[in-house]
Amino acid sequence: MLRLAVIGSENSGKSTLTFAFGNYVRKQGLSCELGNFDAGCKRAKYKATFDIRHHHALSKRTREEHVEVALKKIYTELADDDSVRREITDKKASIVILDCRGGAELFLSNGPARFLKRYADAVLLVFDSTECATESEYALHEGLAKLVSKATGVKCTAVANKYVSRDAPTQTRLLSIPTPIKHAEDGVLRANAVEGTGFRELFKHVARML
Ligand SMILES: Nc1nc2c(ncn2[C@@H]2O[C@H](COP(=O)(O)OP(=O)(O)OP(=O)(O)O)[C@@H](O)[C@H]2O)c(=O)[nH]1
Ligand SMILES: [Mg+2]
Numbered sequence: 001m002l003r004l005a006v007i008g009s010e011n012s013g014k015s016t017l018t019f020a021f022g023n024y025v026r027k028q029g030l031s032c033e034l035g036n037f038d039a040g041c042k043r044a045k046y047k048a049t050f051d052i053r054h055h056h057a058l059s060k061r062t063r064e065e066h067v068e069v070a071l072k073k074i075y076t077e078l079a080d081d082d083s084v085r086r087e088i089t090d091k092k093a094s095i096v097i098l099d100c101r102g103g104a105e106l107f108l109s110n111g112p113a114r115f116l117k118r119y120a121d122a123v124l125l126v127f128d129s130t131e132c133a134t135e136s137e138y139a140l141h142e143g144l145a146k147l148v149s150k151a152t153g154v155k156c157t158a159v160a161n162k163y164v165s166r167d168a169p170t171q172t173r174l175l176s177i178p179t180p181i182k183h184a185e186d187g188v189l190r191a192n193a194v195e196g197t198g199f200r201e202l203f204k205h206v207a208r209m210l
Contacts, residue, residue, distance in 0.1 A: 002210050003088060003096045005037075005116055007148070008126030009103040013161040017126055017193040018099040019046035024199045025206075030094040038101040039074050040067070048099075050087055052078075058101075071102055076111025079118050088119060094210065104144035108151045116152040122209050123148060124202075129160035129190070138188045157205065163190040163198060 006014045018034055025032040035050035040058030044051075056077070061070035078084055088096060104125055106112050116123060125145045132138060141158040148156035189205060191198030 001089075001091065001094060001096065002206065003098060003119060003121045004206060005098040005100050005120035005123045005154075006126055007100045007102055007104065007107055007116075007123060007156075008159075008161075009128075012103075012126045012128045013193045014126050015041075015045040015099050017124075017159070017161055017191065018097045020193045020196055021191075021199060021202060022046070022095075022097055024196065024203060025095050025097075028203060031092070032095045032097065033091050033093040035088060035096060035098045037098050039071070040101060049091070050096075055081075055084055068106065071106060072109060072111050075102075075106075075115040079111055079114040085118060095206070104141075104148050107148050113148075113151040116148070116154050120152075120154050122206065123152070123154055123156035124189075125156055125158045126161050127158065129163045132160070135186075138186060142186060142188050155209070157187070157189060159189045159191055159202065161191050161193055163192050164195075165190075 006018050008014050015038070022032045022034050033049045034046055035052075036044060036048040037052045039052050039056045040062075041053065052074075056074045058067065058070055058074065061073070088098070098120060102112060107116055107123075123145075125141060125148060127141045129138075138158070138160060141160070145156040145158040189198065189202050191202055
């Protein structure tokens with residue numbers, strides 16, 4: 001079984017990717033379960049077989065403390081919570097995707113890093129490629145993924161989401177029709193969670209770790 005944690009900044013498309021890639025994994029003949037690890041999630045985007053909101057509510061804590069502080073505490077508590085960890089480890093699916101709240105910076109700190117170390121076998125650091133003006137921003141996320149790997153001991157790979165190939169004709173890009181996504185030479189995977197493109201490479205990447 002592979003526990004795949006999805007992390008990344010707000011609105012990068014973590015939940016959409018979790019749901020769509022989960023369906024893709026099932027189409028490849030593997031069983032896949034989804035876990036919501038966003039304690040502040042207001043509306044679920046998919047049917048999760050694990051929901052952190054049954055254990056921790058972010059809104060209760062944020063009345064008294066800053067959201068980042070509250071998140072750190074939740075992940076720190078989870079890291080040592082063997083009963084919750086067992087709920088994930090005991091799943092029978094080939095792949096369990098953990099849709100986590102928080103970006104690379106959060107998971108570089110002690111408690112959250114230990115959470116990933118104990119709950120995940122691999123991590124995807126999702127970022128919004130439409131917010132990247134230059135290739136160097138891809139390199140930045142690739143670097144952040146490496147730092148997460150180092151801090152957690154779990155392999156973390158950057159995924160440029162909302163990606164539409166720049167080689168696509170203008171009209172294709174404007175209409176956002178699925179375009180073939182070139183193999184990532186730079187170690188950053190490309191995907192478009194809405195169009196479902198880039199999933200073949202992403203699946204190959206994940207399957208190598210099974
Ligand atoms: N065009 C495009 N839109 C996307 C893609 N993935 C996600 N979105 C949109 O981006 C928005 C945010 O997606 P979510 O999946 O909620 O992102 P998230 O990272 O889970 O967000 P939070 O949990 O709120 O931090 C939604 O409006 C999605 O429809 C994509 O690949 N392409
Ligand atoms: Mg989400």
